[in-house]
Amino acid sequence: MSTEQDQKLSNNKTKTVKKLVLVVFAMFGFGFALVPLYDVFCDITGLNGKTATTAASVNEDGIDESRTITVQFISRTAKGIPWQFEPMINEITVHPGEMKLVKFYAKNESVNDIIGQAVPSVSPGKAAIYFQKIECFCFNSQPLKAQEDVEMALQFYVDAELPEEVKTITLSYTLYDITGSVES
Incomplete structure (x- = not known):
């Protein structure tokens, strides 16, 4: 070469x-x-059931009393977080556009102060964009001292534009320990 x-x-x-x-x-x-x-x-x-992480505006379109939607509440704690975390009511019936307030109970059962963060998911996934949270404990972290308990509010409505075939919505929260990522 x-x-x-x-x-x-x-x-x-x-x-x-x-x-x-x-x-x-x-x-x-x-x-x-x-x-x-x-x-x-x-x-x-609204894919994958992700809901908004900020407050929605208050419904001003009125209530559709011709339809009824069942909203179910499920909660769980991520592995390793020693909290009791549960909805105070497991299911509620709402009319689209109707404002509802439900509460969740949380108790830090450890001997240490812990900061928790709830992450929501809606099923079926297509319903997520129609589930409007006005006030939600999931918008902020939840610091609890050792053995402290709290009732946490969720105020919401289901948008009247929810497809007719959706009769049941399941709102699921998973609670994570974010203490290490907040403190430094």
């Missing part, structure tokens, strides 16, 4: 390596961007 051919081959290898490195960095960056992109997508579409 001539020196010119060696130089050309070397240049081609260098270009290929540069392209591969660029692809690796692009894939790495895309991997990091997926989580916020997924969150935005779920917020817009």
Whole structure:
């Protein structure tokens, strides 16, 4: 091989390596961007049962008394959080547009102060965008001292635009210990 051919081959290898490195960095960056992109997508579409993380405005469209929706409440604690956490009522019947207030009970059963954060999910997923929370304990972290208990409020309505085929909505909360991520 001539020196010119060696130089050309070397240049081609260098270009290929540069392209591969660029692809690796692009894939790495895309991997990091997926989580916020997924969150935005779920917020817009209501996919995966994600509900809004901020308060909705009060319903001013009136109440549709011709329809009845059953709303079920489920709660659970993430592994390792020593709290009792449960809805004070498991199920309620509402008319679309009707404002309701329900409460959840939480007790820190440990000897340590713990900060909890409830993360909501709605099923069926398509109902998430129609479940409007006016006030929710899930909007803020919940600090509880050792052995302290609290009643936490959820005020909501179901938007009248909820598809007719949806007769039951299940609101599920998972409570996580965020003490380590808040304190520093």
